Amino acid sequence: MKPQQLNLASDIQLEYLGPSVGLGPLPAVFYFALSARDSLLLDPFNQPAVYLSRFPLRIFSISLPYHEEGKPAKQGLTEWTTRQKGEDFLGNYLKKIQNAIAFLLNQELILPNKIATMGLSRGALIAAHVAANNAEVSYWLGFAPLTKLSYLPGFSDLVSWDLMHIVDLLSTKTIRCYIGNRDVRVGTRNCFDLIEALAEAAYQKRFLSSPIELRIQPSIGHHGHGTAKETFHHGAKWIAKQLKVYHAL
DSSP states (O other): OOOEEEEEETTEEEEEESSOGGGOOEEEEEEESSSHHHHHHSTTTTHHHHHHTTSSSEEEEOOOTTOOTTSOHHHHHHHHHHHTTTOOHHHHHHHHHHHHHHHHHHTTSEEEEEEEEEEETHHHHHHHHHHHTOTTEEEEEEESOOOOGGGSTTOGGGGGGSGGGGHHHHTTSEEEEEEETTOTTTTHHHHHHHHHHHHHHHHHTTOTTOOEEEEEEOOOSGGGOOOOHHHHHHHHHHHHHHTTOOOOO
């Protein structure tokens, strides 16, 4: 299945997998990994989207800031470090996503409260902010999630984007994260600390058994930051079940 393009405005271009938007509203997953097209087409990063594409929903993607199609992911992250002092690029990007969700809801192309966000590494950080700041988004799924942006070398000025700052908002969502047992790129401990804080915040809201999960897997890949195909599929299956579109094939 090839991605379809959807231009919502001059600065908002989405790509998606799934039934044509002309067929009416469906559950939706917003996936953040690389460029919009690479997130949906480039193996292995596209594996969650590939798995979900068999179900009656749409998987939308929009390019991460400075991660245009074909640009190496490392180069995009370097752009983040050089631009962090000159512009609120993450804030502007988040507003763009919020506008896209509002447009899709207004046009009845997606179903309210049947919306999930998922992301890989820095994309998981973006997905968490989108979920926390949109009441219509009920689920957040993170693969090898970057939970503490200031943990990365050169990002100390972006400490306000660390997910610990949105624990109160995020703790109302249904959450699952997967992390390697020795991920030295984003920090296994950082992810654990966030999940613990989210569970505590949910408990204080009287959610005695909050749907907030962390799956710790054997680390693979560079810096223990890789994600196995089976893990991508396991998480995607979980999302499909949350959105009530899963059926065994």
